[in-house]
Amino acid sequence: MTAEATPSLVEKTDGPVEARPSVRGPRARTRTAYLRYVAGKVGGAAVSLLAVLVTSFFLFRLIPGDPVRYMTGGRQVSAEQLATYRREFGLDLPLWQQFTEYCGKALTGDLGTSYQFNAPVIDKITEALPNTLLLTGTAFILYTALGIFLGTRSAWRNGGLGDRLNTGLALTLYSIPSFWLGLLLIIVFSVGMGPIPGLFPTGGMESGSEEGFAYVLDVAHHLVLPVITLVAVEYGQTLLVTRSALLDEMGSAYLTTARAKGLRDDLVRRRHAVPNAMLPTVTLIFVNLGRTVAGVILVETVFSWPGLGGLFYQALSVPDLPLVQGLFFVFAAAVIVMNTLADLIYPMLDPRVGR
Numbered sequence: 001m002t003a004e005a006t007p008s009l010v011e012k013t014d015g016p017v018e019a020r021p022s023v024r025g026p027r028a029r030t031r032t033a034y035l036r037y038v039a040g041k042v043g044g045a046a047v048s049l050l051a052v053l054v055t056s057f058f059l060f061r062l063i064p065g066d067p068v069r070y071m072t073g074g075r076q077v078s079a080e081q082l083a084t085y086r087r088e089f090g091l092d093l094p095l096w097q098q099f100t101e102y103c104g105k106a107l108t109g110d111l112g113t114s115y116q117f118n119a120p121v122i123d124k125i126t127e128a129l130p131n132t133l134l135l136t137g138t139a140f141i142l143y144t145a146l147g148i149f150l151g152t153r154s155a156w157r158n159g160g161l162g163d164r165l166n167t168g169l170a171l172t173l174y175s176i177p178s179f180w181l182g183l184l185l186i187i188v189f190s191v192g193m194g195p196i197p198g199l200f201p202t203g204g205m206e207s208g209s210e211e212g213f214a215y216v217l218d219v220a221h222h223l224v225l226p227v228i229t230l231v232a233v234e235y236g237q238t239l240l241v242t243r244s245a246l247l248d249e250m251g252s253a254y255l256t257t258a259r260a261k262g263l264r265d266d267l268v269r270r271r272h273a274v275p276n277a278m279l280p281t282v283t284l285i286f287v288n289l290g291r292t293v294a295g296v297i298l299v300e301t302v303f304s305w306p307g308l309g310g311l312f313y314q315a316l317s318v319p320d321l322p323l324v325q326g327l328f329f330v331f332a333a334a335v336i337v338m339n340t341l342a343d344l345i346y347p348m349l350d351p352r353v354g355r
Helices: 024-060 067-071 077-089 097-106 121-156 161-174 178-192 215-249 253-260 267-276 278-294 297-302 308-316 321-349
Strands: none
Touching: 067 215, 097 297, 121 161, 121 215, 121 267, 121 278, 121 297, 121 308, 121 321, 161 215, 178 297, 215 267, 215 278, 215 297, 253 267, 267 278, 267 321, 278 321, 297 308, 308 321
């Protein structure tokens, strides 16, 4: 073989040598993928909030009723007085101008002024929010814990008597309208029926005459029936989702391996099966947590609970457009934010998500 035919191992070139691309490690690629995932979820949430803002303005314009007529209390007023009211609340402006002003103020945190209360909407929401969080937050903790506990028990003893009873009761209560169950509880345990005396108040949050620790007990006394109503109706959903997710995991090979290593059945369930089956349940928990801010309109209305749900029902009857729009936006924003948080937590529970 001649020298000319032998390829040179090193070829000299007169031009610049191109730098070789750096090889990125798996950790850097994972971080980039997660940041891209976060940006997509946050961007989607921002678009959803903007859509809610637009929807809340136009949707409630379809409600029949004249808020100016409501504010006059049914009195005979002249056309000039009605025009003055409409001009005062900006109802005489073209719809597009009302919309632009509404969006501009909402983006700065100003949700307008309530027609019936003549107060900033944000102040009315702030005033009623603690009452809603007390009611729905208490119920949320109870029905989430109850649903997860009974759901895991039912799945682990799939087909047994306890599983059939738990699933049947959960499906029955989940299908019952919350307002109907609330009215039934009021009839039986507040008004009294037959040998059952009236044990609890018919509605409201307090009697109005207690102070100190007696006030706390009074509020707790008023809290019992609405909390029972919410827990009875809502725990079934958590139970069914947890049960279904755990049943999907029970046939996995890693559970068989864990048992083969001599781990107790209860330990296998708590340490291995349940954590891996919690992803759908986490989604449901965050959705329900968002609904906690919204409250349950029908339950608060039935029990005359002074929260956001009752305030929303009261605003709809006018219609008090700024208050209805503000409450609707807060309700929807709470759900959107909690859904986004659930999406951001997913990769921590399952590293495959977000890659």
